[in-house]
Amino acid sequence: MPGPSALTFNGIRVIGAAGMLEFNLLFFAVAIPATVFAGISKGGFGSGVAFASSSILALILTPTQALALMLPLLMLIDVATLRPYWRRWSWPDARVLILGGVPGVVLGIWLFQVTNDDVLRLLIGAISLAFVAWQMMKPPKALHRLPASAGVLAGIVAGFTSFVSHAGGPPAAVYLLSQRLTKTQFQATTVLLFWIINIAKFIPYAWLGLFTMQTTLANLMLAPFALLGAWLGVKAHHMVSERLFFGVTYVLLSATGGKLIWDALN
Numbered sequence: 001m002p003g004p005s006a007l008t009f010n011g012i013r014v015i016g017a018a019g020m021l022e023f024n025l026l027f028f029a030v031a032i033p034a035t036v037f038a039g040i041s042k043g044g045f046g047s048g049v050a051f052a053s054s055s056i057l058a059l060i061l062t063p064t065q066a067l068a069l070m071l072p073l074l075m076l077i078d079v080a081t082l083r084p085y086w087r088r089w090s091w092p093d094a095r096v097l098i099l100g101g102v103p104g105v106v107l108g109i110w111l112f113q114v115t116n117d118d119v120l121r122l123l124i125g126a127i128s129l130a131f132v133a134w135q136m137m138k139p140p141k142a143l144h145r146l147p148a149s150a151g152v153l154a155g156i157v158a159g160f161t162s163f164v165s166h167a168g169g170p171p172a173a174v175y176l177l178s179q180r181l182t183k184t185q186f187q188a189t190t191v192l193l194f195w196i197i198n199i200a201k202f203i204p205y206a207w208l209g210l211f212t213m214q215t216t217l218a219n220l221m222l223a224p225f226a227l228l229g230a231w232l233g234v235k236a237h238h239m240v241s242e243r244l245f246f247g248v249t250y251v252l253l254s255a256t257g258g259k260l261i262w263d264a265l266n
Helices: 025-044 052-057 063-085 091-114 117-137 148-165 169-178 183-207 213-236 242-265
Strands: 007-009 012-015
Touching (some): 025 063, 025 183, 025 213, 052 117, 052 242, 063 183, 091 169, 091 183, 117 148, 117 169, 169 183
């Protein structure tokens, strides 16, 4: 995959000509809220919309930089949220999703080797809009219980979309919603699932050369905000209306998804 060139956002340079991140006001104005949002989503609302953070970052960074920047932060959030939900998950459901998730990650590795940043922008934007459309049309929670084979298939899709856009939540949610889990079981199962999938993604990301000294430095600076978001998410799980949280998120995803598709095509 070719390296990134200079990138500006409304005339402000965020990526230098050599592909180096520039830690200016615009970077932190976007990266800090995106990181806190990821923590809140993964910590309290099933992680299904945490990938909005990657979509937001991809507005000012290349998609590969946005994905590489977010993965260690997502892994940190995973560790922070494991304890509150420890063993409150549905292991049979998590197991079938994990069985599919690993092959899905392998498919993601293949795509990264044959694609470029504009294709990734288009893919992330399309996934963002498709997620919003799915939410508008998804069936009620009383849908028929899906078999384990469907869970493996959902896991494959979750692993693939998680690798290329950190957006594995929707396909996993389709399966988990059919299992009639409690709100806390659903949350705990997704925490466990994506903790394992994110670990599986880390070595391939490093092998593909996505991590740099710049993304590592950014991770160190943003880590406190990831932990803050995770703590807020665990608290919000019991206090904040899911309808309000997801409503704001869908508007955000629609705007960022449309912008990424526009940038990819133009």
